[in-house]
Amino acid sequence: MNASKKSETTPMKNRTTVERKSEREVVVTRTFNAPARLVFEAWTRPELFQRWWVPKSMGMTLLSCAMDVRVGGQYRLEFSFQGAQAVFFGTYQEVTPPSRLVWTNEESEDGAVTTVTFEEKDGQTLLVMHELYPSKEALDAAGTGASEALVETFGQLDELLPTLGARAVR
């Protein structure tokens, strides 16, 4: 087994869950097949972070990514998307390797406070991302900006609401 060899078998993708916990909160969970220290590293080292935060399917380009990961430190991300530019920035409020990260989103009044916890168990890590928005309206509008770039299909709706027959509407 040498390091440059691609693994032949793709492991089953772990499931991402999204739940609106309350009018102002959304919780996203996902398990990763690695110890917490590695998952934490991928969230806190800018050269790693920028490789996954902007997936290709979003059709966005990351222009710059600066992260000063310590309590009181700032981060700043600049994107370009369909000719327009967007900037996201905020402050790290808690940095507890390898188990907890808290940061603010200060680019608008509707920015959330994001808490990410990394819980290791038997070599796997359960990641829980909790976003608290300042208002119900802010949360309702959330996820529409960046992720609108992703094309919606009924196939994906079916995946989310498996209890509904896949009766195409249009």
Add this chain to the structure above:
Amino acid sequence: MVQYQSNRITASFAALSDATRRGVLEQLGHSDASITDLADKFHLTLTGMKKHVNVLEQAGFVITEKVGRVRTCKLGLRRLEEEAAWIARYHQLWAARFNALDDVIEELKHQEQFHERKQKK
């Protein structure tokens, strides 16, 4: 207006949290049905089914129509799409990010194992 929006979203999630109500939606996805039909199908009393349908109607998932003495239920599909779309958008974004994150983490794991092996030699 916005206020109304988010109250509705909350009502929608509450409506979908019940297995019987999800079953009713699935049933209505195949064909419209009267409350009596639905009560029979799910082995509930007429009153019990009326309550469920009422919750679904309040949340906008179901439209009921009284024709003569029979109340027929059908899907209020547009609403359902809206709610599902909200979750779908969020889910898509994070599933895409986390799949990319898997690759980064795999790489870190390999690097670690590689270093460990080198040290053992």
